Amino acid sequence: RVVGLQVCSGGLTDAGAAKLAKLTSLQILNVAQSAYITDKAMITFAALPQLQVLNLTHTRVTSVGIQLLQHHPQLRTLTLYNCAVSRSAVDKLVAYQPHLVVNGVKPRRSNK
Template identity: 45%
Template sequence: MASSKVTDYGITYLKALHKLALLNMEGCPVTAACLKSLSELRSLKVLNLGFNDDISDAILAHLKDLTNLESLNLDSCRISDEGMVNLAGLRRLKCLELSDTEVGSSGLCHLSGLVNLESLNLSFTVVTDDAGLAALTNLTGLTHLDLFGARITDSGTNYLRSFKNLQSLEICGGGLTDAGVKNIKDLTSLTLLNLSQNHHLTDKSLESISGLTQLVSLNVSNSRVTSAGLQHLKPLKNLMSLTLESCKVTASDIKKLQSTDLPNLVNFRPE
């Protein structure tokens, strides 16, 4: 039903669907009354409420009984730290989308018990370093963590060491230096790493991540990386995508690296 004109009245007809497992209401004009109806759908495993300004903190109380949820999308909803307490009991959650909300560091403490979480999107939130990421260190099963646009600096990257199973990591927004990237170098399960828009990163950062040989996609755009630093990427034989836009690197530099050391590289910028 995503992006349809279904309203609260229409959702009341779903009450009888006790075996319903997936419900996508992204962008639908529903309000608090809708969630009252949904609270009876105890078999729900996937619920998408994204892009709805009427979904607020108080409304999230109606999610408490949906304890079978494995995926919850609250992208761009009007929620903050106050509402996070209502998610603390959803212990089966594997995927949680909180992008573009007012959720901050104090709200993340309510997620510390969600040990089955595998994917967490905190992009464009007000999450900060120590208070925020420290609350997540119990979530050692995370495989995907998106911090694009969050307020993460070198100090916060210390907590990333707890996430040994991470396969995808995005930290973009300007707060990192080469010192912070050193804390990422031991996350050897990474296949996607996006460090774009961190303007202080230099060739030393490429040296730090040269041991992440499982990388398939790497983005260090808008940094101070130069052609000289490309030598550090030679061990990344699985690399298929490399983005270095707005760096002191040319397409010919990358093509040379591709021809001699990175035969699997099929997508690169500048091109």
């Protein structure tokens, strides 16, 4: 049973990421500096039922890709340094996931 996986600075691709779908107990995933990870991999990441921490630093994930995480029940921390993700996309995601901490792109949080 794998609960944490770090696949950084390597040649992980979207196709390789798809194989992670079998790791249903995965809680922490770090794919930082994986230049071949795009929005396509987000389909797999969003389907990991126990995923709580996801680091996408220096990947090719965009504002479109992170929206696949809108209904992820367990995700608590998302790291997006040097990704093509806009603040408005983070705001939209946080509206669905108010408990989510996003690092790398600051959401506008209301003071309500």
